[in-house]
Amino acid sequence: MGNHFRFGPADLLRCRFGISPRWETQEAVRVLLRPHRQAYHLPWLRRIRAAAAGLDLRPLWLLMPRKGHHPDLLSPPPLGPSVTFEEELARVRAAADDPGAAYEDLRRSLACTPGALESPLGRRMLADPARAVTELADLTEAAWQALVAPHWPRLRALLEADILFHSRRLAAGGLEALFDGLHPDLRWHGATGTLSVERPSHHDRELGGQGLLLMPSAFVWPEVAGGYDPPWQPTLVYPARGIGALWTASPGPAPRALAGLLGRARAEVLCALAEPASTTALAARLGLAPSTVSAHLSALRAAGLLIPSRHGRQVLYERTPLAIALTTGGSP
Structure with missing residues (x-):
């Protein structure tokens, strides 16, 4: 069982790090929904309490099942190491141009939460997926402005420091040293070129020459996340080092x-x-x-x-x- 990223020779040369302000916004919204993620973020929660109360985050929460598919259209992997939130949001909005693909992505996610497909909100999303994408993008932008943007310099500094640390581990010891230090749920099998993530489900992904995008996150702790089906670049999101002192x-x-x-x-x-x-x-x-x-x-x-x-x-x-x-x- 578990998720398995299978590397070919070209993939070993195409692993890279990235930072995504849009991903941090998504995971900040998820922290408000999942109390087990809040231990390191209590000072931040106190600071954003009033701003969060002014947002109706239910549409985003409905697409965050405890287990299963999160819509890829809401979280495309960043194209470069230092993209802006505005650049990432433009890619989210572009998903409205393909209502059929948006419908299937939303339907697949809603099906992972009991009752979500039949809920009034779920039915409204599927009745007009292009409009749903636009509204979800607007809500994501509002969440960014209220919850993350005021704290982005501090968050970005943490993520950049993490990338610098792990880049040095990679240079000193290769992929084995890198993956050994990212998260306890990760296992690198050098003989087969496979990175495994402990999960109760099973999913295999041949990287196919795309390599693996590695993204540190302040808000994903204590979990590790990732995946993406083709054509998206395979991505692994892991907790950044030093989050215990992030809000001190x-x-x-x-x-x-x-x-x-x-x-x-x-x-x-x-x-x-x-x-x-x-x-x-x-x-x-x-x-x-x-x-x-x-x-x-x-x-x-x-x-x-x-x-x-x-x-x-x-x-x-x-x-x-x-x-x-x-x-x-x-x-x-």
């Missing part, structure tokens, strides 16, 4: 000695880089203007305390061994 307050004051050496503002920027982050993410975390943070990062980089690395449209900064020693009291 900004780092406390920098150590007095370090602040005396660098100046308090630059010391606090350096201490905030426990995980690699972008200028925008640091500015949101520290409550500073991006231009101010950028100036501090430039000075710290010139002093040999930071290393920049480009990931799509983002530049992430991480501490050098010397900087780690200064901020932790160790030796480089």
Whole structure:
């Protein structure tokens, strides 16, 4: 039993990472529906309580069965490593151009929840699938604006740091090391080139040269998700590292000695880089203007305390061994 991704020689060269703001929006909506996913997100739930109360999320919830098919039209895999929510939503809206395919996708999902097909809402969706797609896209956009967009710099920083970490594992130990660290439910069988996901159901997918898209998610914990039927690219979504500290307050004051050496503002920027982050993410975390943070990062980089690395449209900064020693009291 379980889901099995079967790799061919070409697939081993075409595994990539991606970040999807639309996926995070979908999973944020699912967190509101599934209490077992809420343990790490209680501060966020308190912050978005009023905004969530103003949304009628029942149409999206009806298409989130506990087991079974989630409509692919609502969650197409991102085409690149740094797509915007607007770009992803445009692809969702485009599904209205094929009402027949939309009808089958929605029907298949509704059939996984007892009574959903016969419910007034379910019947309304199937009676006019093109209109249903448009309304679901509008609701997804409203959920993005209310639940995720205000917190996206913090979320994106977490996801980017996760990708950087696992990219290094991949470089150091190959696919076996990568998959071993993503989730306990994953098993890599190198002899057969198969990645298995423990599931009570059974599903096989030959990757067929498309490779596998790997997406970290803040809201999918404690589960791992994925699949997609052809023609969609096979995708695996796993919990990002560090979600336990995602909603904690900004780092406390920098150590007095370090602040005396660098100046308090630059010391606090350096201490905030426990995980690699972008200028925008640091500015949101520290409550500073991006231009101010950028100036501090430039000075710290010139002093040999930071290393920049480009990931799509983002530049992430991480501490050098010397900087780690200064901020932790160790030796480089």
